[in-house]
Structure formats: C-alpha cells, structure tokens
Amino acid sequence: MKPAIHYRIVPVSPEAHLFEITLTIDKPEPAGQRLGLPVWIPGSYLVREFAKNIVSIEAFDEHGALPMAKLDKRSWQVAPTRAPLTVRYTVYGFDLSVRTAYLDQTRAFFNGTSLCLGVEGQLDAPVVVDLVAPAGKDYREWRVATSLKPLKAKPFAFGSYTAANYDELIDHPVELGDFTLIQFKACGVPHDFVLSGRLPKIDSKRLARDVKAICEYQIKLFGEPAPFDRYVFMSFVSGDGYGGLEHRASTALMCSRDSLPQPGETGMKSSYRQYLGLISHEYFHTWNVKRIKPAAYAPYPADGEAYSRLLWAFEGLTSYYDDLTLVRTGLIEVDSYLELLSHTITGVLRSPGRQVQTLEDSSFDTWIKYYRPDENAPNSMVSYYTKGALAGMCLDLHIRKETAGKQSLDDVMLALWQRYGRDFYQGKPVGVPEEGWEAVAEEVTGLKLRPLFDLLLRSTEELPLETALAQVGVLWQARAQVGAGDKGGWLDKAKPTGVWLGARTGTDAGLVKLTHLFTDGPAMNAGLSANDVLVAIDGLKANQANLDAVLATAKPGDKLEVLAFRRDELLKFKLKLDSAPATTVGLKASEEDKAKLAERRAWLGA
Known part of the structure; x- marks a missing residue:
C-alpha cells in the first residue's frame, strides 16, 4: 500500500478568512516534488x-526550510x-x-479543489485529512458535515x-459550523440534510x-442499491441565495x-418548488x-x-428530469409541472441565440460562453441546460410514440448507467465517447434516431415542441409577454399582441437601465445599447412604471423620443415600436x- 498523503486543515483566522493547510508527504x-492546485472544479465549467487565493506557502523537511x-x-x-x-500554506476563503x-x-x-494541493506522481495514493476546529470558545459548538x-x-x-x-x-466538500441537521433514510x-x-x-x-421522495424515486429509477453508503446535503441559507x-x-x-x-404552510409555494427542483437536479x-460522464471527463484534467x-445530455437531461421527478413523485400537480x-420554453424562445448556436456547440463552448455571459x-x-432539457423532452416523447409506449428515455438512461456508470469507481474509469450517447439510444430503442439528433443537437431550427406536446394532450398557447414579470404560463384571456421594447431592463437609481438588447429589436434599431440609462420618454421621467404604462397603450409604429445616458453623456434617440413577438408560451392539459x-x-406518472 502506498503511504498516505496527509493534510491538516485549520480555519486559523476566521476574521481574516484564512485557512492554514499543512501537507505532509512521507516519500516525496x-x-x-511538484505540487499543483486544480484550475477548475468538476461540475462548473470555467477556469x-x-x-490565486494562496496567500503564503513554505516547504521544509527535518533539516529545515527547502526552496520552492x-x-x-x-x-x-x-x-x-x-x-x-x-x-505549509494559507488560503484566503471568502467566496460565498x-x-x-x-x-x-x-x-x-x-471544496478540496480550493485548499488541497495535489501531489504530482502520487495522486492515486490514499489520503488522510485532519479537520481541526478554530481556536477559541466561540467555536465550541461547531461540527463537521462531509461525506468523507x-x-x-x-x-x-x-x-x-x-x-x-x-x-x-476533492469530490467531498466540507461544511463546518453550528448547523441544523435533519436525517432520514432513502431506500435504506x-x-x-445540513x-x-x-x-x-x-x-x-x-x-x-x-426530499426522501425525490431520493427514493431516483434511486429506483436507476436501480437499487444506491451507489453510495451515505449521502449529505449541505445547504447554506441566506436572504436570496440560489x-x-x-x-x-x-x-x-x-x-x-x-x-x-x-410550520403550518400548506400547498406548494413557488420558491419551495424551485428549491425542491434544485435538490432533484443535483441529486440526479x-x-x-x-x-455516467463524458470520456473527456474520465478523468478530469486538473490543469x-x-x-x-x-453537456446537453449531462446538464440538459438532468434539467429535464429534475422537475419531472417532482410531478412523478406527486410533490407537484400536472398543472404546476406544465x-x-x-x-423553460419561454426562456429559450426569448433568446435569439437559439438561432445562432447549436446545442452541441453550446456544450463545447461552455468554457468561454455559458459561465461568462455578457x-x-x-x-x-443558447443554454445547454434549458434547451437541452427541451431536447430531452422531445426525444423522450418521440421514443414513447415510435415504440407505442414500450420504451422511453428512462430505458436509455438505465442502459447508460449499466454500461458506463455503475462500475465507474470500481476499476479504470470509462466515460461515454462523443458518439456513444446516440449509439446507446439507438441500440436500446431500435429506432433510427440520427435525423432527430441532427435536428435537436446540430441545427438551429426550432425544436418540435408543440407537436411533441400535442401527442400527449397538452395544449399550446403562444402569446406576447404581459409585463416585465411574465415568465410564461397559460392565460385564460390572453391579451392582444401589443408592442415591445426589444430589451431586458433593470434599475439604476430609480431609472430604467437596459441590460440586454435583442437583435433587430426596436431598442437596438434605434441605436440604444446595453447599459444605457433611460432618463426620459416623450418628455417624462423614465422609470419602470412609466415605461410599462407607455408600452401598454402604444401601438406598432408609434415613435418615442428617448433621452438616455451612455456613461456620462446624454444622448437622444427616436425609437419606433414594433409588435411584440409571440415568444411567451402557456401550456394546459387537455382532458x-x-x-x-x-x-x-404514462409520461408524467400522474
């Protein structure tokens, strides 16, 4: 057996946000000896x-200091x-x-990726980690939560x-503190839950x-036993965290x-529904x-x-199954799921980038685009999360239709699990080849799926969402957005199509700030730009309420005089309004x- 690599981790100065780590290597x-810290953390695809957070570092042996x-x-x-x-080194940690x-x-x-230097040439060696409490009486109630x-x-x-x-x-994060603990068993x-x-x-x-209902459903979906002996949820609660x-x-x-x-709450408030969806996503x-992971990530390159x-399959399909789990377990009703x-559909349709970037390219370019939006x-x-989820739904409903309900995407996921995932940590890790996912889907279903995959993954054509949903009796309503807070949803009395600004907005000192402008929208065509702050519209002070009121009564073709600050310069624009696009979708189950x-x-299990 190789000698263990030993880490001693101490929150040495909480007020200065400093961890002290002592790394001991018996046989350098x-x-x-070369040491290295990863430049990214698996699951978040950005370098x-x-x-950069290592503040100081020194090396020594029994004879004294060693140059580094x-x-x-x-x-x-x-x-x-x-x-x-x-x-011995110190690390600054203050990223919430x-x-x-x-x-x-x-x-x-x-996460170990932030604190634990890897020992090159001994990355396969067993590891021992000593977790030490901060000094002082203020930390006597602190405990440790980790799946290590x-x-x-x-x-x-x-x-x-x-x-x-x-x-x-580095795949077992650690929470330290005086936390609340909830415990349960799922499939034994x-x-x-911390x-x-x-x-x-x-x-x-x-x-x-x-949460137990979510866990047991997903364990049974892939087949018992669960691939772990114990599971830990670590959730930090704040005013607006997510x-x-x-x-x-x-x-x-x-x-x-x-x-x-x-206590005493009944029903399913939207914020709790969103939280359960997040839990379902991460657990899946x-x-x-x-x-089950791409071959490119088996193993993850640290450098x-x-x-x-x-990634459309690994993040997008996970996004498909997260809310699907909620309705299949009865935690939410069908109307809530729809x-x-x-x-999700509305968010994708409101992004012109879906007509520019394919799902495969979105997956490939995650390192330079998804985590660095401008x-x-x-x-x-286009997001491989949201459009990937919709592509997964189209694939699932297509398989169900073409096999007369005998097979579904569930069968594909199970086959991938049995072939690539179940024994992943038992021997030499084997990931899914770039062409392997589609091959398994065709093999399992017996269907010729290449034309569908070409449409879903390698083209910028619209997804066949309305057609797919119609086959399971879901009605489709396409309409214009009604107000800035309208995310989509069925309206029994949809308003006639009005006008739109062609921009997303925020606030800046009570004024309207343009955060994103859409290609060929009225704002862009008028010459406005992102980060412009609207000062006045037709001679009146511009705030969100006034803007909404103007758009509610205006007609396509109306022209507005807009004053806006760009940096510290006041500019004047003539803005011609246009009909609002019908990119807001509502869904309703037909009986x-x-x-x-x-x-x-059969699809929703409800």
Missing part, C-alpha cells in the same frame, strides 16, 4: 484559478529531499458560493477523515419527507429563507455526470479545460382525448 519525489519555485499559475516545485516533506471556499466567524465551507469517510472521528466531529485518492478527496441509505446560516422556523418533517454543485455522495446548495417550508447528477459536445415547463449573450448563445390522456399519464 527525490528529484524534487477559476483557485491558486513557482512554475506556473497553479503549480510549484520543491527542492529535492529524501526525508518526509512538509508544505458552492464552488470554492468560505470562512468567517459564523461558518466555514470548502471518518478514520478517527466521531459522527459530525472534528478529527481524521480519509479518501482513497486525490480525485475522491442514511441521508443527512442547513447552515440564519434559519427561519421550518417544517423539518415536511422537508425530510419531500445554486448547487453536485458531488459523488453529497451536494452543496444555496437557498433563500423564503424557499424553506415553514449522482448518476448522470458523476458516474485545464476538458472539451465535450455532450407551468414550470412553459417557463450583454450580448442572449443574441449569441378531451382519452388516448392522449393515457399517454400523458
């Missing part, structure tokens, strides 16, 4: 340069030694997200934990019951206080991307990007066709 490379040379933005070389090598590290007097959170296996530590206590290798180490497997931050009163029993990042036996989440179920990743055209689906993003790109009703029930 005699010619000089984030984690090494920084080789590039992520790696160091230590001078040769045959004695055990110790490297699920991707990096955070530390203050209230809590600590970190305890070595010499009681449940939720500071002490020693272990991982089989470096890849496993222990699940810990909530940190300042909490409102919550209905813990309802939260546990609802986000998640998946790991092999845990997930890091952020949510708002309002999104949690509170346990199978789809953590174990740079890994390109794949398959409302969520209408929001003011022109709606015109130049008239009994055959379609049966097909819809």
Whole structure:
C-alpha cells in the first residue's frame, strides 16, 4: 500500500478568512516534488484559478526550510529531499458560493479543489485529512458535515477523515459550523440534510419527507442499491441565495429563507418548488455526470479545460428530469409541472441565440460562453441546460410514440448507467465517447434516431415542441409577454399582441437601465445599447412604471423620443415600436382525448 498523503486543515483566522493547510508527504519525489492546485472544479465549467487565493506557502523537511519555485499559475516545485516533506500554506476563503471556499466567524465551507494541493506522481495514493476546529470558545459548538469517510472521528466531529485518492478527496466538500441537521433514510441509505446560516422556523418533517421522495424515486429509477453508503446535503441559507454543485455522495446548495417550508404552510409555494427542483437536479447528477460522464471527463484534467459536445445530455437531461421527478413523485400537480415547463420554453424562445448556436456547440463552448455571459449573450448563445432539457423532452416523447409506449428515455438512461456508470469507481474509469450517447439510444430503442439528433443537437431550427406536446394532450398557447414579470404560463384571456421594447431592463437609481438588447429589436434599431440609462420618454421621467404604462397603450409604429445616458453623456434617440413577438408560451392539459390522456399519464406518472 502506498503511504498516505496527509493534510491538516485549520480555519486559523476566521476574521481574516484564512485557512492554514499543512501537507505532509512521507516519500516525496527525490528529484524534487511538484505540487499543483486544480484550475477548475468538476461540475462548473470555467477556469477559476483557485491558486490565486494562496496567500503564503513554505516547504521544509527535518533539516529545515527547502526552496520552492513557482512554475506556473497553479503549480510549484520543491527542492529535492529524501526525508518526509512538509508544505505549509494559507488560503484566503471568502467566496460565498458552492464552488470554492468560505470562512468567517459564523461558518466555514470548502471544496478540496480550493485548499488541497495535489501531489504530482502520487495522486492515486490514499489520503488522510485532519479537520481541526478554530481556536477559541466561540467555536465550541461547531461540527463537521462531509461525506468523507471518518478514520478517527466521531459522527459530525472534528478529527481524521480519509479518501482513497486525490480525485475522491476533492469530490467531498466540507461544511463546518453550528448547523441544523435533519436525517432520514432513502431506500435504506442514511441521508443527512445540513442547513447552515440564519434559519427561519421550518417544517423539518415536511422537508425530510419531500426530499426522501425525490431520493427514493431516483434511486429506483436507476436501480437499487444506491451507489453510495451515505449521502449529505449541505445547504447554506441566506436572504436570496440560489445554486448547487453536485458531488459523488453529497451536494452543496444555496437557498433563500423564503424557499424553506415553514410550520403550518400548506400547498406548494413557488420558491419551495424551485428549491425542491434544485435538490432533484443535483441529486440526479449522482448518476448522470458523476458516474455516467463524458470520456473527456474520465478523468478530469486538473490543469485545464476538458472539451465535450455532450453537456446537453449531462446538464440538459438532468434539467429535464429534475422537475419531472417532482410531478412523478406527486410533490407537484400536472398543472404546476406544465407551468414550470412553459417557463423553460419561454426562456429559450426569448433568446435569439437559439438561432445562432447549436446545442452541441453550446456544450463545447461552455468554457468561454455559458459561465461568462455578457450583454450580448442572449443574441449569441443558447443554454445547454434549458434547451437541452427541451431536447430531452422531445426525444423522450418521440421514443414513447415510435415504440407505442414500450420504451422511453428512462430505458436509455438505465442502459447508460449499466454500461458506463455503475462500475465507474470500481476499476479504470470509462466515460461515454462523443458518439456513444446516440449509439446507446439507438441500440436500446431500435429506432433510427440520427435525423432527430441532427435536428435537436446540430441545427438551429426550432425544436418540435408543440407537436411533441400535442401527442400527449397538452395544449399550446403562444402569446406576447404581459409585463416585465411574465415568465410564461397559460392565460385564460390572453391579451392582444401589443408592442415591445426589444430589451431586458433593470434599475439604476430609480431609472430604467437596459441590460440586454435583442437583435433587430426596436431598442437596438434605434441605436440604444446595453447599459444605457433611460432618463426620459416623450418628455417624462423614465422609470419602470412609466415605461410599462407607455408600452401598454402604444401601438406598432408609434415613435418615442428617448433621452438616455451612455456613461456620462446624454444622448437622444427616436425609437419606433414594433409588435411584440409571440415568444411567451402557456401550456394546459387537455382532458378531451382519452388516448392522449393515457399517454400523458404514462409520461408524467400522474
């Protein structure tokens, strides 16, 4: 057995947001040990340069200090030694997200990609991690939440934990603090739900019951037993937080206080529905991307990007199954699911970039586009999450139709699991080849799916959404947007098509700020630009209420005089209004066709 790589992690200065890490290597490379920190974290496809947060670093052995040379933005070389090598360094952690590290007097959170230098040449060696509590009486109530296996530590206590290798180490984030703990079992497997931050009163029993339903459905979808012995949800609660990042036996989440179920609440408020959808999404990743994954990510390269055209399948299909899980488990009704689906469709249709970028290109370009959106993003790109989810729905309904309901996308996912995912961590990891996903789908269903895949993935033609939904008795309503907060949804009395500005707006000191302009929209055609701040419209002060009032009564062809600041310069524009496009969609279940009703029930399990 290889000697273990040993890390000692201490939140040494919470007020300064500093972690101290001591790395001990029993048998360093005699010619000089090279160390490196990843430049990105799996699941978030952007080079984030984690090494920038290393504040100080030193190396020494039993004889004293050893010279270190920084080789590039992520790696160091230590001078040769045959004695055990110790490297001590401090890391600044104050990023309140699920991707990096955070530390203050209230809590600590970190991913191994932010704190743990990898030991080149020994990345397969077993790892021991000593988690040490901050010094002082203010931290006596702090506990540990992680899916790392305890070595010499009681449940939720500071002490020693272990991982089989470096890849496993960085796939188990750690939460430290005085958190709230909810526990339940799903298919017999222990699940810990950890909530940190300042909490409102919550209905813990309802939260546990609802999350358990999600977990048990997805475990059974892929087949028992679950691919882990224990699972940990870590959720930071704040005023307006939202986000998640998946790991092999845990997930890091952020949510708002309002999104949690509170005692006495009945029904399903939209914020809680969204939170359950996020939980469902990250949990589904346990199978789809953590174990079934593109060949390009098996293994993940720590030093740079890994390109794949398959993210539509790993993020998009996960986005398809997240809300689908909610309706199949009965957590939401069919009408509620169709409302969520209408929001997704509307979001895609309102992005002109869907006519510019294909799903495969969106997947490939994630490193330079999706995580770096700018003011022109709606015109130049499409999300592999949202359009990928819609492509997955079209594929699912097509398979169901062509096989007379005998097969579905579920069968494809199960086959991928059995072929690529189930034994992923048991031997040499094997990922899905770039052409392999489509090949499995054709093999499982017996259908010739290449023309459909060409349409869904490799063209910018509109997806056959209305046709696909019609086969399961879902009515389609295409209309103009009604007000800035209209995300889509069925209107019993849809208003006649009005006019539109052709821009997304925000506020700046009470005035209207243009955040994004759409290609060939009235605002762009008038010469306005993103970040322009509207001062006046037809001689009246421009605020969101006035703008909405003008657009509500105007007709196509009307002209407005607009004054706007661009930087510190006042400019004048003539804006000619145009008919608002019918890119807002509403969906409604029809009960008239009994055959379609049966097909819809088979699809939604409701």
